[in-house]
Structures are given as C-alpha cells and as structure tokens.
C-alpha cells in the first residue's frame with residue numbers, strides 16, 4: 140500500500156493530467172446550427188414581445204393552449220410541395236417512431252380538437268406561442284427555429300372570425316407603436332382562384348397544390364416551377380389566366396372577372412365592411428395575388444407586410460375549413476394566423492420603436508459595509524423584498540467603490556448601505572443613483588420609503 144501522501148500526490152497528478160486532456164477537446168460554445176441562445180437581455184426582449192401578444196389575446200377573449208414540440212411526422216405529410224413540409228425537422232426515434240419537431244402549430248391544434256370529438260364548446264378562441272422548427276440546408280444560413288404567435292377561431296363559418304383576427308393583429312401593431320403607414324395587411328380569398336380553376340375545368344383536388352405553386356410564383360420565375368405545373372397538369376394557358384386574375388388590385392375589378400354572383404366577391408366585400416366597423420380599414424387592402432404557402436387554406440387569406448417593402452411577410456393567416464376532414468375528423472370551420480418573432484423585431488428596430496432591455500429593473504442593491512453586519516443586511520433586504528422591491532444583495536465582502544460601480548452597471552435605482560454608525564442609530568444610508576444624493580433612513584420607516592419611492 141502507498142503512503143497516503145504519495146497516493147494523494149498521484150491522485151493530484153492524475154487530476155491535472157485529466158484536466159489537461161479535457162482542455163484539448165474545447166467545447167464548441169455555439170448553439171446548434173440555426174438556433175439562438177437567449178441571454179438575459181435577449182430574454183427580456185422576448186418576454187416583452189410575448190407579453191404584448193398575450194395582452195392582445197386576453198383583450199380579445201382568447202385562451203392559451205400548448206402541445207408538445209415533438210409530434211408524429213404523419214401530422215405534416217401533406218404532399219402539396221409546401222416549404223414547411225419539405226423542410227421538416229424529422230427523425231426516427233429510439234422507439235422506431237417517425238417524429239418531427241413541429242414546423243407550425245395548426246396541425247397540433249387540429250389534433251387536440253379532434254381528440255375531444257365534439258366535447259368542446261364551440262366557438263373556440265385559442266392562442267399559443269410555440270417554438271417551431273424547420274430543417275433547411277444551411278446553404279441560405281437561415282434560422283431553423285422561431286417563436287410563432289398563433290391565434291385561431293374554430294367553429295365559426297362567417298368572415299366575422301377573420302375580421303376579429305385582423306382586428307387583433309392591428310391592435311398588436313398599434314400597441315408596439317406601429318401605424319397604418321408602417322404596416323399594411325393584404326387580404327384575398329382563395330375562392331378567387333377556386334372560381335377561376337372551376338371555370339377552366341380544373342378538378343377540385345388540384346386546388347390546394349395549385350395555390351401552393353401560385354404562392355411560389357410570387358417569389359420565383361414561372362420557368363422555375365414549370366415542371367411542377369406540368370406535373371399538376373396545368374398548361375401554360377391556365378397559369379397565364381391565373382396570373383392575369385391575380386394582378387387585380389380591387390374587389391370591383393375582380394368582380395368584373397368573376398361576375399356578380401361570385402362567392403369570393405361576396406365574402407371579400409363583407410369582410411371589408413366589417414373592417415370598416417372595427418375602424419381598421421386604413422390597414423387593409425385587397426390584393427388578388429396573395430395566396431399564402433400553406434396547402435390547407437380554403438377561403439380568406441391575409442398577410443401583414445411592411446409598407447417600405449424591405450422585409451419578409453410579418454404575419455399571415457386565413458381560413459382552413461377542411462383541415463380536420465383531412466385528418467379523418469368531422470367538418471369544422473376554422474380560421475387563424477401565425478406571427479413570427481423575428482421579422483417584427485427587425486421592423487421595430489428599423490422604425491426605432493423597440494424599447495431598451497438593458498436594465499434588469501433592480502430597485503435596490505443592499506450591502507453590508509462590514510462582514511459582521513451581513514445578517515442585518517439580509518434582514519433589511521428581506522424587509523425591502525416583502526415591501527415589493529426587487530433587491531440585489533452583495534453576497535461577498537466588497538469595497539464600497541465596487542458596490543457603487545456594480546449598482547451603476549446593473550442600473551439599480553438605489554444603494555442601501557448597512558454601516559456600523561448609522562446601524563447603531565437604527566438607520567441605513569440610501570444613495571439615490573439617479574441624482575447621487577445620499578441620505579439616512581430609519582429602518583422602521585423603510586416600508587414608507589418603499590411606498591414613497593415606488594409611487
């Protein structure tokens with residue numbers, strides 16, 4: 140047996156060697172490709188954005204729900220050539236199940252509604268702020284995750300549901316300091332395309348995939364999707380007729396194309412008059428070229444955009460009356476929107492209306508001038524916390540100079556100094572960092588001080 144001293148020495152050498160070995164394989168501190176870390180300042184910004192979304196949802200009487208970020212892949216196998224399903228973040232799990240990180244929330248919502256088999260009292264007005272995922276080859280270096288505010292109304296046939304959703308979107312924009320000069324919301328109905336395709340004798344089952352292709356036409360030249368169009372059996376004349384119809388920028392002009400009995404024209408006209416009733420019509424404009432890229436939309440569709448045209452769509456949504464049936468459920472009307480967390484932040488920055496999130500909003504830093512006063516300092520901190528203040532306690536022996544620098548750095552409003560002489564007189568010293576003034580306050584009057592300074 141080695142003496143304990145020798146054994147200890149060996150152990151230390153081994154530990155050092157271990158540490159050295161560990162040092163060589165340095166951790167990659169980046170988050171996984173396409174994902175973000177939220178440090179405290181980022182998290183304050185995210186919490187602020189989510190609280191704006193939650194406030195609007197509450198104001199409109201919507202209830203929050205959630206579902207797993209992981210879903211069965213079968214929820215998203217729609218085979219309509221959508222970007223959102225082609226870039227699925229899917230894999231086979233250890234139980235040999237084909238699963239995916241949700242790329243959107245609506246299918247989870249449909250699954251939850253279907254699970255209750257009519258046991259839910261309609262209409263439903265539900266909202267959620269899920270993190271959604273896509274697996275895009277990093278060629279374009281785009282993000283693979285975002286948080287998307289979802290608001291949905293289930294069980295309402297009429298465009299009253301869409302009008303309520305549009306009003307909620309506008310309410311959010313106004314809350315964060317944007318105006319109808321900054322943002323517009325383009326509104327259309329997929330029934331416009333539906334009526335044109337019916338006129339041209341294209342069967343109903345090609346409707347969804349055609350809409351997805353038309354949406355792509357907005358972004359790429361027609362040659363890029365010629366094969367897809369051919370595969371769908373859409374010859375050039377059909378596409379030319381469609382693109383000609385989609386150039387219409389007024390409901391009157393589309394009415395001249397579709398005729399006075401057009402259902403699309405009727406629902407669009409009704410939606411516009413409801414928007415006037417909400418007082419949001421200056422935000423809303425008809426644009427027949429808006430189709431959105433999700434296959435399951437069946438009627439009204441809309442998308443919010445920045446009027447300077449510098450950013451991608453801010454938010455989008457529409458009616459999706461057939462989604463439950465595609466999952467084998469009962470026909471249930473539904474409409475909703477999705478609102479991503481990235482574009483809106485870019486827009487608020489660009490319009491210079493994004494608040495600052497540098498401050499952790501600390502009211503007081505409390506510190507014991509002498510270690511023997513530490514117990515008294517934490518008793519005072521506890522008193523201030525119970526009175527409603529957010530208090531940062533200096534947990535170690537620090538010089539006063541450090542404490543003032545620290546308090547300044549975290550933008551605290553006050554520094555409470557527990558010093559021997561004042562404490563012996565039943566007082567603490569309070570420094571107001573907004574003006575530098577330092578006064579003594581009786582400990583038994585601290586609650587009144589909190590009251591006075593927080594009003």
Ligand SMILES: OCc1cccc(Br)n1
Pocket residue numbers: 223242243271272273282283284285479
């Ligand atoms: O907007 C489409 C989408 C879906 C999931 C994740 C991200 Br980032 N973007």
